[in-house]
Amino acid sequence: MTDAAILAERVREGELRLHELDDHADADVAATARRLVVESQADTSLATVGEYGFPADRAESNIENMLGTVQVPLGVAGPVTVDGGAASGETYLPLATTEGALLASVNRGCSTLSAAGGASARVLKSGMTRAPVFRVADVVEAEALVSWVRDNRGELVDAAESTTSHGELLDVTPYVVGNSVYLRFRYDTKDAMGMNMATIATEAACDVVEGETGADLVALSGNLCTDKKPAAINAVEGRGRSVTADVTIPREVVEERLHTTPEDISELNTRKNLVGSAKAGSLGFNAHVANVVAAMFLATGQDEAQVVEGANAITTAEVREGGSGSADSAASGGDLYLSVSLASLEVGTVGGGTKLPTQSEALDVLGIRGGGDPPGSNADALAEYIAVGALAGELSLLSALASRHLSSAHADLGR
Incomplete structure (x- = not known):
């Protein structure tokens, strides 16, 4: 049996999970083993899926449980x-x-x-956005948080930009809905699309907000960013x-x-x-x-x-x-x-x-x-x-x- 066939059998017997195959073989062998498992389960052939023109490890940061590629003309x-x-x-x-x-x-x-x-x-x-949502007690605390953000922009810039050698925090725009406060951070991410960069930088800035105010972070993304959804705010304010x-x-x-x-x-x-x-x-x-x-x-x-x-x-x-x-x-x-x-x-x-x-x-x-x-x-x-x-x-x-x-x-x- 080939190395891939042995690994596929271990998956079928429950000894290994698909995502653990990369710990036991190189990326191409692991991909072949997954194909064998899926082919057996689905009673089909993935021969064309398995024909790809670059080493599978080139895609390690782009996909998990890789078993091949889908080729688009x-x-x-x-x-x-x-x-x-x-x-x-x-x-x-x-x-x-x-x-x-x-x-x-x-x-x-x-x-x-x-x-x-x-x-x-x-x-x-130009500017990639991330908009966390904070919980405050009432509108009085909401106004206080908005004022703090306006008066302490430098602290937020320092925290956000400490996480990246490329990104630059351009502005932070607050939005208040009852006792929810959304802070829409916008970054210059240079030649990167920048979503990951903006997320990591915003998390560091949120730590400062929580440490210096009475606000509690509910979610790093409050959907006012707005990512991968139709949104009027992107049509008006732009994103990317x-x-x-x-x-x-x-x-x-x-x-x-x-x-x-x-x-x-x-x-x-x-x-x-x-x-x-x-x-x-x-x-x-x-x-x-x-x-x-x-x-x-x-x-x-x-x-x-x-x-x-x-x-x-x-x-x-x-x-x-x-x-x-x-x-x-x-x-x-x-x-x-x-x-x-x-x-x-x-x-x-x-x-x-x-x-x-x-x-x-x-x-x-x-x-x-x-x-x-x-x-x-x-x-x-x-x-x-x-x-x-x-x-x-x-x-x-x-x-x-x-x-x-x-x-x-x-x-x-x-x-």
Whole structure:
């Protein structure tokens, strides 16, 4: 029997648990043993799951009880020209997805953006948040805690920043509900997405709050952060990176490449993305930003659950009379201005899934693997690239709807 088979038998006999296998063999042998156990239990084969292209120990910090990998097809859209605060030039955008026609749609959008001279993108606000909740006796003690936080910010900064060589505490905003006080800490986490960094730093600051006031910490996260859940506070205040991408597309480019008009796209965006979303009570006023966010998150090793916040975006469109197009274009009507604003895009280029070999290669495609110079610039660039990808996706889908080509495009691609 192989080492893996012997270990699998010991698990089946109850001598070992799945999570204990790593203490008895290297990561690849342990993964093989788990596959054998699961194959026997489920009466199935995991041969394809067991075919992966990197040593299993490279994923030790990313997953427990590893038995293989799930492979998602990876493609690229572009190249697309980007004028960003941190990202610039012509690049391909890596996207991992199982949704047919998505890459083709984003690719068409990228081609149109480049034909218009490229898209602009800027990170307008940055900061990862963690919001613990404290219990106090009454509103009088709540007001006293709020005052203490305001007067002793330096102590909180010292405590929080003592836990990290990279993070910087930017501000602490209090919220009071009866005898519950929420303190929303916001950090500059540089090139890391920073959730773990913010959590550890906030715990140290909470120790100071409890030691110096009468408040009792109930939970390190009081859901006012807000992580991995739809939340209006993220739409208004932002979380991670707040980033906007926009473009002005000459009328003739819209007509020739997208087979519609700036007026039709603008009206469609208002009635669908703005009015329709408002009627639905949506927090996202866009067509399908989540598609690009999810695909680029998977490709580059981001926390896929944070697509919830990443898709919190607003798409705007308007006709610009006498715009940047030719004289003939101006005479027949204006150009199309289109923007996408993502309020809470939580991304990083160090830590987490970015360390996995395939995800590292996708970051290399963008030229932003690891820490940036200055710190934070690589994560800013990633946010800008995702925003431009989302802009391309919005442009393509809105155009397909305006020209009534959506269903025929899917039919042509056999989806």
